[in-house]
Amino acid sequence: MSIRTLAGCVAAVAVGLVIAAPAANADEDPTTVPPRTAISLRTPGGFGWGTANEHESRSALSMSKLYIVDYALRHGDGSPEDRALSERMIRDSDDGAATQLASKYPQAIEATASEYGLRQTHGTADWGRSSTSTADITDFLSAKQRTDPGSPIFEWMAGASNTAADGTPQNWGTAQLPGVQGSKWGWSDVGAPEVASASFGSGFSVAAHTYGSPADQSADVLDALPALIVRLVVGPH
Structure with a gap:
């Protein structure tokens, strides 16, 4: 199994766990994940796991809303409108709210990528065409857990709506893993099916992107990670 230590990460703090490297296990082997899906797992304490394609820059879909919201909350004008739009973007994946906030802060995605060292993340004039890995x-969610655990982003992910603003169910992929406390989803409305999900729990964050359907992503994630997540939540035995 491929396990790497994240360069520059500090020791685990209150929101993290001190993790011993889990023993190799077939259902934690990143080489068994179909290439259609990229998966990454991190802890604020520096543990990392990922498929070989975890650094591949793919369509950010609605994952870019995380970056826009983080910028607006921390570097915006502090207006109630910004906060309301941000909440709709995370809870309901509201595209209209995202367009409004991205128009107000067109630099948001690039600025967030620079601040957090997200090398595969790139913004465009249309937030929906941005890219990330x-x-x-x-890495972004893990940094937030470590440095800003009180961010409303986590509250809104934990209170995500069962159905998005456009009527899409929000219930697949990383959200189905044990120990998950909140999630964000993304999907393409045009062309071939393409979906993403990202979740956090006590001391871990996880994300997946799939060239396929929500069911495809759920199958790939659940085949790869449950035993490892359990180890992160309850510790090695």
Whole structure:
């Protein structure tokens, strides 16, 4: 199994766990994940796991809303409108709210990528055409857990709506893993099916992107990670 230590990570703090490297297990082997899916797992304490394609820059879909919201909350004008739009973007994956906030802060995705060192994340004039990687998403969420655990982003992910603003169910992929406390989803409305999900739990964050359906992603994630997540939540035995 491929396990790497994240360069520059500090020791685990209150929101993290001190993790011993789990023993190799077939259902934790990243080489068994179909290439259609990229998966990354991180802890604030520096543990990392990922498929070989976890650094592949793919369509960010609605994962880019995480970056836009983080910028607006921390560097915006602090207006109630910004906060309301941000909440709709995370809870309901509201595209209209995202367009409004991205228009107000067109630099948000690039600025967030620079601040957090997200090398595969790139913004465009249209937030919906931005790109990122599962490694970048989990590195971002892990950094937030470590440095800003009180961010409303976590509250809104934990209170995500069962159905998005456009009527899409929000219930697949990483959200189905044990120990998950909150999630964000993304999907393409045009062309071939393409979906993403990102979740956090006590001391871990995880993200997946799949060239396929929600069911495809759920199958790939659940085949790869449950035993490892359990180890992170309850510790090695």
